[in-house]
Amino acid sequence: MDVDRWRPSAGFFRRVNQVVRPLLESPLHPLLSHWLMLVSYTGARTGREYVFPVGFQFWEPREVWAFGARTGWMSGLRDGRPVTLVIRGRRFEATPVIVEERGEVADLLQELVRRKGPRAVKDPFLGLPPDREPTRAEALAAAGRARIARLSV
Numbered sequence: 055m056d057v058d059r060w061r062p063s064a065g066f067f068r069r070v071n072q073v074v075r076p077l078l079e080s081p082l083h084p085l086l087s088h089w090l091m092l093v094s095y096t097g098a099r100t101g102r103e104y105v106f107p108v109g110f111q112f113w114e115p116r117e118v119w120a121f122g123a124r125t126g127w128m129s130g131l132r133d134g135r136p137v138t139l140v141i142r143g144r145r146f147e148a149t150p151v152i153v154e155e156r157g158e159v160a161d162l163l164q165e166l167v168r169r170k171g172p173r174a175v176k177d178p179f180l181g182l183p184p185d186r187e188p189t190r191a192e193a194l195a196a197a198g199r200a201r202i203a204r205l206s207v
Contacts, residue, residue, distance in 0.1 A: 079092065087143065089111075091118070091139050098130065122201045136149050150203040182196050
């Protein structure tokens with residue numbers, strides 16, 4: 055899959071989020087909430103509240119991983135500011151730990167696929183193979199486009 059072929063704009067994500075966010079906040083959330091959650095936090099400089107849908111995976115019973123590829127939403131969370139998550143209709147408070155180092159992200163992606171299967175990471179912009187475990191080179195390439203937020207809930 056050529057992940058460099060199409061790069062959605064911020065405007066594209068804003069329009070999609072205008073549909074997805076209300077769905078995740080509604081009784082219809084089961085349509086999307088098996089792999090999308092809402093993340094909200096207050097910006098440090100702006101004081102503005104940010105709320106957006108994000109792909110996630112449960113890792114441990116009280117740990118959730120969120121993925122970001124070619125998006126800047128995790129940048130505002132580097133300082134460990136608390137966030138609110140809405141996962142499958144339930145609210146949780148969490149403190150993120152952002153993993154950005156390429157080798158560590160690659161290790162985590164490979165471990166996630168080993169534990170949960172190739173379809174565990176649904177983000178098409180990462181470019182991971184959908185039908186098998188990624189090679190180290192593929193995991194490193196995906197890690198160059200991604201960050202992982204580890205959230206204890």
